[in-house]
Amino acid sequence: MVKPKDPSENPTTTTNNNKMFIGIVWNCVPELKLLLSALLFFCSLITLFQFFPSHLSFSIQDLRQCSPFPPPSSPPPLQIQHPQLQTDNNNNNNIIQQNGVIKRNFNTYGSAAYNFILMSAYRGGLNTFAVIGLSSKPLHVFGKPTYLCEWVPDSTGNGSGSVTVSGTKILPDWGYGRVYTVVVINCTFPSPVGIDGSHGGRLVLHASTSGGGDANFNLTDTIDVLEEKNGLLNSASNELAEFNKPPKYDYLYCGSPLYGNLSPQRVREWIAYHVKMFGERSHFVIYDAGGVHSEVMEVLRPWVERGYVTVQDIREQERFDGYYHNQFLVVNDCLHRYRFMTKWMFFFDVDEFIFVPKKSTIKSVMDSLEEFTQFTIEQRTISNKLCYLDDHPGKIYRKWGIEKLVYRDMMKGIRRDRKYAIQPRNVFATGVHMSENTIGKTTHKTEGKIMYYHYHGTISERREPCRQFVNTTEMKVGGKPYVVDTTMREAAGAVKRFELRMIGSALLKTRQ
Template structure:
């Protein structure tokens, strides 16, 4: 049986690609469909727990509870895609459904309101499926209490990285039901029925994406009249340690320093009172498993959407950026004043200040320059005129359905772009991708030309270096002083 399963998987993979190369009509679709019927009893890539077309369906409500064919008990389903390791890191896993290029790869799912879920939030799916077929999604709530009715609704598909996706593209599926789901807080499971949409061999995978235990839902969290976010601002940032086989302790030693620098994005550009902020909560997620699926830039769109929906009700504002990017606020503003000024907008974008990752200021002397932090010595900004540079952004997450890397195109409310005088971000592209001295060329002028590109000396980041170092020592001590930059 094991040999049969392997042969089936390889054969289905071959047929998947041939089916788009051969002219239609072709005997391959029918052959592929017949082969796919050979299912092992313990197959992990599909489930037959529910049928979308049900004679008991009336206005989206199924009158009979879902039964296990073996013993008549209601199924209790769990996605099981998250675990916490001994070192405190949250390990994330990805579950594929389908054959060859998966129909659906589930990362996570979250409740989005009293009657809505994001099953999704991300999920990746085969991009050829969305180009050459018409996949559709239906959402089904299966109550734990057998006396309650199951409910079905159509799921809406949002493709957040369309145009960027590779073999896999990020898909956000929104499930909005006509009434409150699990209103008695008695628990249940959300099933996502993902249909491939092929005209001649339509296949549906029924996927358990989220399970709620009895009394687990705090419905007050979704009541706008009782709005109570834990934090004024939150940040979603990616840290990539891509050195060849770095020592485990070496990689982790870098995290406190990177986290402190990013924590100061909220404070060190305001005034000294900014350092009095005490709230700092960091959650580290290990998502390396996503590299098994060929998506755009390490599936970055999937990651930011997971962050959006995971913390949607925890913060009034969420910032999206990478750890080689630092927020800058002019001296006459504070992060609080910026948020108050832009409160009527659901989203605002932040202008990029592109800093060189190899041109360094030598005014301190060569010996001292090499001991400086990166943003102290990488002080030359690219001022070449371009139509538009990349942006980063912040959103009020309750008004956002899905998001992207540089801004959200699925937002309810207004977006503001003219924030240049209020807030900016300094980008040191390529500066953290390798562990070596970044300074390749030293200069002492205020305006220089390098490789036919104009640069100006910009000391905005450099000027706060001492304050950040002082804050680091006061917060975590001097244990990172000898850590290589």
């Protein structure tokens, strides 16, 4: 018996079925394409909706329910939790207020500039003192700092308790300060203080920022600025002995700070010339801001040993950014330190030479100006490179700078800086070119009486000053007219002989 075949096992039947399926699919291609395209578009749209803003979430949820595929997994959105913080001395973080506003804090550290930097303090009378220092310039420009002076008697004394008075500040640098400005504080009490001859006391300065740059913060620094030992004041006369006696010097020079690699030879010429001019009753205070190197000190040492020169090391002031190596600070310290030691005090630089006409002397000129507290001195500008070649070239290099540099600038109609002299007991604070804080008269009419020759820049470089030799008496260089002026050359011979007589030949081999 023959078993009938299963139709499914008939290859012909299977082939016919496949052809029928393919034919059906082929006939439905447009509809399938449309269906697949719609499905692809729909899935893409669902994917994009996940990145839409939250207010569209209701639509996204509806669409997701219709999606045949689960949405791609993604991390939950970051929930930033702003802690509710309390402010106290140990926590200065920001605070989220109840209305959702973030309150920002500003945390302070350190200091932009010191409130006060003390250089010196001096008694100026029975009831008055001067305190000299630096302070933050922005504090004084934009704020209103105040000063309170307190005299505290020695605890062992029998006098009354401490006395306080408001300090009067003076800013003598005309706004030239940089990070720091110079402050001179006058402390004048209503009656004499510290007059008990057997006991001393202290002057205390209370320096307050009064808000300054921070309107909600007032810092007060309490500074012991001066201490007087027992017995300084004579209780019988109630006067300082220093106030009573005549000044030790007729003329005292207060120098601007010296800095840089200065020429020893130029310093040698300057000090010998002025010791000769001002005479035995004169003294020169040199402030070293880095310029008194070993070779310059060798030039000054003979005059220090003979009592004409005092050198003060102020290099530490370079830490504090003030005008021109704190020049205003230096001259005010010099004013108050020596105000009772001299009748006249001069302010000029070491590349400037004071001169009076031949028929005059420094004494006769100063006596004629005695009615004035202050007078200014006219400038005569000398070229710092033109040299007059009227001698053998091999000999001119051995001459002093004031002998070689003899061409004077004759340009008209320009303002030239003046320097000045004061009677210091009548001055409260001072500047570089003059003082505005004086008692008494000032005169500028000194033409023909006294002047100074200015050799700008010749001292700041250790080199031969001559850069161009000329043998004519008049010429123009760069549009500036120059004329030969041999005034200082004619004085050089006497200065050389004076130096040799005073200190010997120790400086004959001084180099540029």
